Amino acid sequence: MNTSDSSKKTILQKFNDALLLHRPWFKKTVKVIWILFLCIAIGFPLYILSVRYNMFGLYGEMPSLKAIENPENDLSSELISADGVSLGRYFRYNRSQVTYEQLSPELVNTLLLSEDRRFYKHSGMDFWSYVRVVWGLLTFDPAGGGSTITQQLAKNLYTLNPEMDGPIAKLGKYPRRIVQKTKEWIISVHLERNFTKEEIITMYLNTTEFSSNAYGIKVAAETYFNKQPDSLNIVESAVFVGMLQNPSAFNPNLHPDAAFKKRNEVLYKLYSYEYIDKSLYDSLKVTPIELKFAVQNQNQGLATYFRNVLRNDLIAWCKEHNYDLWDSGLKIYTTIDSRMQRYAEEAMTEHMTKLQAEFVKQWKLRNRNPWVDENTGGEVKNFLAKKIKRTETYKNLVSRYGTNSDSIEIMLNKKKKMTIFSWKGERDTLFSSMDSLAYYNKFLQSGMMSMDPTTGAVKAWVGGLNHKYFKFDHVKQSTRQPGSTFKPFVYGKAIEDGFSPCLELYDISPTIQVPGGTWTPYNADGTRGSGEKMTIRQAMARSLNSITAQMVDKVKPDNVVDFAKRLGIKTKLDAVPSICLGTSDVSLYDMVGAYCGFVNLGLAIEPYYITRIEDKNGNVIENFVPKTTLAINEATAYKMVYMLKGGVEESGGTSLGLSYDLKKDNEIGGKTGTTDNASDGWYIGVTHNLVTGVWVGGDERSIRFPSWDFGAGTKSARPIWDKYMLKVYRHPETGYKKGYFKRPSKMEGSLNCSDYVTADQDSTYVPDLEPVWKPN
Incomplete structure (x- = not known):
């Protein structure tokens, strides 16, 4: 070598x-x-x-290709008024969808530049974002997440669902996260194959949570800014994009400073990518976040009581038709007119504010509480002590301390910070549970329903003062004694039997035999009558008990019950003479519906409040029509309208005090009602196209007005009807204007006494039962 x-x-x-x-x-x-x-x-x-393919069942199920192509998004079901206004939603997660065209360009651009600026260049996964994340970890300078918008959509739709977890997910947080991430990649690829980029953006914003029970950009825009998504500006868009990383931490209502800082980070990205210039960025970054915050729930908005009552009907309907009310995205179209609903709520508030103040004042002058013993007339003993035992607070304390523990009374009387209802708005105070119970039981309550007698459509429904603080509905759920508002059924039966509205009787209270003795009613003035001779139209107009009792004795109580049932009263009615004074409990809902039979020329029409239900795609699932039956003949019905008009037209009529503007160029009928024990005040007013009923009283029957006169329907309930109708007539766009009642097809000329008193009918009836009281 x-x-x-x-x-x-x-x-x-x-x-x-x-x-x-x-x-x-x-x-x-x-x-x-x-x-x-x-x-x-x-x-x-x-x-x-x-x-x-979930080999050996280790990873949990993947959504099917069909599910990926047609993702199911939890959707709240929406209640829509007759005039197209959203009344509220039923939801587990308050979520509603929008289309891409309903998103503002500022929102879309802010989202893409801040979260995924190569969105239109990748197919679901962004390689360069992963490189950025890895480099950030190696240099101890984290540069944000690597998930694309498509991956985040996949997470929203599927991978966070615990039902899709397999055995590996149970090994711990990190194995579960790895499997979830893998599923995100797989689903992202399929999403990109089956949807356009615009559809992916829209689905992502529709499925994202924005805290405060707002799911999806539509509800979020309404909750935080009282806007629709197409109206969001750059600043508002930056707030929402900033919330995407941590909705709770960057909630502008709960954490304004953190949200402000995060919003400005998003704005800086817009500036750095030259979407906005330096001068605009400098201006926007100091702009405060101006919220119009209002969490959507069942205690806010219009028709809160109606929505709550309707929910039970809808749950039953959904069960029968295999839908989930809470996330099927149903559209429920109602008969409620949002404008008339608002007028009804305003009218009740305006009157009840004043009535409540006077109610409290009168009881203070008497140095008493308003709960009155039926037998003694004095204050109910231990009223609050007995009532507190029916509350959840008391039951929880018993569970915690034991039945006879002194700690229960101590805790019930321990004062704590509390926000309470008042007619001047919510106020903060220090109240114990006993203080709170006493405070709320001194409030008068009210219910009101307005209905179109021809169509059966319920146009307004006010179940109480404030649904947040008083849950019980006084339209359909509550039943109370109707007092004199029940008298038209007595007179209606008499007219059906051939008696004339102009039949003359003496104002003398009869004594009627009843099992175990006799019954003699007294008039409102405490006497058995004046002895004056008058028509039964005049008697009903003045709401005299004496002549009504004579008529029930003539037509018999069981026939009155049948008559009322035919017109739509569904509660149990006792066939006794005192039924003529409204001693059997009824609901305001039934009473208004029954009066409609008079205005509708004998055609009884059941109140209805849903017109149709559509699925989330707008397909009509079911149409609804009112149920009608011919209850009485046209002549009887029209004569009863004439009788009801007597309250406005006859001397001494209980509706004479209605506003002149209501009576001018308009036909009106009405009937007041006040129970003997001064616990209930009623008024039902009828026009040619609206029948509206009002009830006022305490939640408990023992809660009384300070005097019978104070609680009379003329003072407690009629003013609400008056105020409501004035508001309706001032807004003709609702379609409800003044007019005249329908007349029977065979009736000619005007209705007056001479038309209906026949030669063979004695127009004067004196009760022959002894003892008969006669004036001196």
Whole structure:
């Protein structure tokens, strides 16, 4: 070997020594690297396939290809008024969808530049974002997450669902996260294949949570800014995009400083990518976040009581038709008119504010509480002590301390911070549970329903004062004694039997035989009557008990019950003489519906409040129509309208005090009602196209008005009807204007006494039951 060969060998040996290629451990390392490479190259795809097809059931189910192509998003069901206004939603997660066209360009651009600026260049996964994340970890300078918008959509739709977890997920947080991430990749690819980029953006914003029970950008925009998504500006858009990383931490209502800082980080990205210039950025970054925050729930908005009552009907309907009210995205179209609903709520608030103040004042002057003993007339003993035992607070304390523990009374009387309802708005105070119970039981309550007598459509429904603080509905759920508002059913039966509205009777209270003795009613003035002779129209107009009792004795109580049932009263009615004074409980809902039969010329029409239900795609699932029956003939019905008009037209009528503007160029009928014990005040008013009823009283029957006169329907309930109707007539766009009642097809001329008193009918009836009281 020559010198040059030897030299080359030496150089080669040195090179090999430098590369360590002759070392055994190096060869093993190379071998391991190759094995790892082959494992990754072959194993990773196999792993992806095993997750995709849930090999051996280890990873949990993947959504089907059909589900990926047609993702099901939890959707709240929406209640819509007759005039197209959203009344509220039924939801587990308050979520509603929008289309891409309903998103403002500022929102879309802010989202893409801040979260995924290569969105239109990748197919679901962004390689360069992963490189950025890895580099950030290696340099201890985290640069944000690597998930694309498509991956985040996949997470929203599927991978966070615990039902899709398999046994591996139960091994701990990290194994579960790895499997979830893998599923995100797989689903992202399928989403990109089956949807356009615009559809993916829209689905992502529709499925994202924005805290404060707002799911999806539509509800979020309404909750935080009282806007629709197409109206969001750059600043508002930056707030929402900033919330995507942590909705609770960057909630502008709960954490305004953190939200402000995060919003400005998003704005800086817009500036750095030259979407906005320096001057605009400098201006926007100091702009405060101006919220119009209002969490959507069942205690806010219009028709809160109606929505709550309707929910039970809808749950039953959904069960029958295999829908989930809470996330099927149903559209429920109602008969409620949002404008009339608002007028009804305003009218009740305006009157009840004043009535409540006077109610409290009058009881204070008497130095008493308003709960009155039926027998003694004094204050009910231990009223609050007995009532507190029916509350959840008391039951929880018993469970905690035991039945006879002194700690129960101590805790019930312990004062704590509390926000309470008042007619001047919510206020903070220090109240114990007993203080709170006493405070709320001194409130008068009210219910109101307005209905179109021709169509059966319920136009307004006010079940109480404030649904947040008083849950019980006083339209359909509550039943109370109707007092004199029940008298038209007595007179209606009499007219059906052939008696004339102009039949003349003496104002003398009869004494009627009843099981165990006799019954003699008194008029509101405490007497058995004046002895004056008058028509039964005048008697009903003045709401005289004496003549009503004479009529029930003539037509018999069981026939009155049948008459009322035919017109729509569904509660149990006792067939006793005192039924003529409204002693059997009824609901305001039934009473308003029954009066409609008079206005509707004898056609009884059941109140209805849903017109149709559509699925989330706008397909009509079911149409609803009112149920009608011919209850009484046209002539009887129209004569009863004439009787009801007597309250407005006859001397001493209980509706004479209605506003002149209501009575001018308009036909009105009405009936007041007040129970003997002064616990209930009623008014039902009728026009040619609206029948509206109002009830006022305490939640408990023992809660009374300070006097019978104070609680009379003319003062407690009629003013609400008056205010409501004035508001309706001032807004003719609702379609409800003044007018005249429908007349029977065979009736000609005007209705007056001479038309209906026949020659063979004695127009004067004096009760023949002894003892008969006669005036001096």
